[in-house]
Amino acid sequence: MSEPNYRFSGHESFTCRYAWLPKAVEALSSNPSLFSEIDEAMVQLGLGKNMVQSLRFWVQAMRVAEPGDGNHLRLTGFGKSIFGRDGLDPFMEDSSTLWLLHWQLCSHHDNPLFAWHFLFNRYNEPEIVRSEVLEAIDTESRQLARPLAKATLAQHFDVFMHTYMPTRGKKNEIIEDNLDCPLVELGLIERTGEKFNKKSVKEPVYGFNREPKPDLTMGVFAFAIDDFWKRCKSDEQSLSLSELTTGIGSPGQVFKLPEDDIRHRLSTMGSWGEDYEYRESAMFEQLVRVRNAYTTEELIEYAYEGDFANV
Template sequence: MAPAAFRFSGHESFACRYAWLPKAYRAISRNPSIFFDEEEAMVEMGIGKNMVRSLRFWIDAMDVARADANKTHVLTDFAHQVLGPDGFDPFLEDERTLWLLHWHISSKNPGLFAWRYMLGEWPYPEFTRSEALDAFKRQSAKLGFKHSEVTLSQHLDVFIHTYYAARKGKVAIEDSLDGPLVGLGLLVLSGEKRGPSGRWENVFSFRREPKPDITPQLFEYCVMDFWNRHAPQDRTLSLRVLATMPSSPGQVFKLTEDDVRQRLEDTAVSNANAAFRYQPSAVQAMISRQGAAPTLATIYNESPKHV
């Protein structure tokens, strides 16, 4: 990881909650400056001041809205197309939306430190909280940051709670403390082991098996988004980069290299108008540009997937 403006805070120790993004979209549509008036936002959103600040963080991280110099938020095209009144998924009922939100958080560079490190740099298939926190301390110091253990600990907890349900039992989505990305099942509890203090700790693993809910058009969309940000001038891109580079589709979605290869091959066979052409090779398989990238409309026109 090269030194960069990674974000370690701003979420106020809250993971994004299920109802927040649709509410934020509607609130900004009515009043683009609402999140710069915390008292008004508290009344409008029905949440506390720290949660207002947290939501302001998440609408940026999830590419729902961007702040401008006039202390207003401008809703993104993604937000209008997906969360708008005639949008593809205004209430986050479609699993493809959740994968897209996960992609937005995880693929930015620089972006959120925990997402970049745990999804792109963590070298093991599983981790405990103490193991990850020790790694955060070492890595942040190596990058020249001087964050307190409290800041790093809260940042790690937000990452974990974004993908792992802290509590069980059925509650209304509106009242749930769990966030929308818990439903992706990306992070699973795989056991327990003793930590350095002698206490038992949860062992978390990334779910790496094939994920059919990441549909072909969604995968192709993310491949091209990654390509256009990582190497916009390059006409070709290697399978290895797509599967293993930090912020790549393979790492963000926790797909094996074989799964990424199979997806590229399937796209080449099934879609003559795909944005890329796959060139298999025993040495270094490649894709080359050949057409326009899928749009959000083409993603949502595939067979629907609901949470």
């Protein structure tokens, strides 16, 4: 299997902020070429040039929009279903929207965001310490066809962290909320302490929240299962508990769910009967797909129902 075409830049060092996606969807609905007209975009979106370019990056990274004809960006079915005129959550008031956007960021197969792909899937250290992670991703980048400058890697990692951790000022106070990425609300990364690094400089220590996520609805989980299945195991009629828990790009890795929570969720899905069957034995546990014809729109609607209903 060939090496993915990793992305390290395009965000212009900005995270995606609270009002950005609804603004972008409204603007693109009337003018698909907006982002190719920088001056017009700056006026219509009320953003500076670099922020406009950053927003163009994030609407595509979160699969809200995709390249169309010429320089156009067209809204995806996902983008329309959630943020459109009659969307399920146009102002991002439901936590399901945040979980879905997080999944979309982490589930690029051919051109993944490097920090998201590496840290959620392959970084096995219990602690996230900036100097240690930068050393690890520098080592990783040297194996790529085009090694990158350390400054580029550092900026990329910092954007990753600011996507999930609130911005703090020099006195460690939290800056106003609207400067943060909405995915901060998911609580996926937590500060756990501090330690001295190799240069005897004290650094903050972070870690992934690996506890059950009660606000992650079964509908969102089912959306992720279906998307992972189609992208990575499209020819398979069953997926093992191990694949869904620890596989690269799996729901277990992306959502940082413990195995027992995933097992419980899969058992619940198995009880839907007409949709999935969960098989459990002393040696093997797997989810079997019974129905294959789900549309993206159906699954997105289920994500906002709380419980995933049979149809």
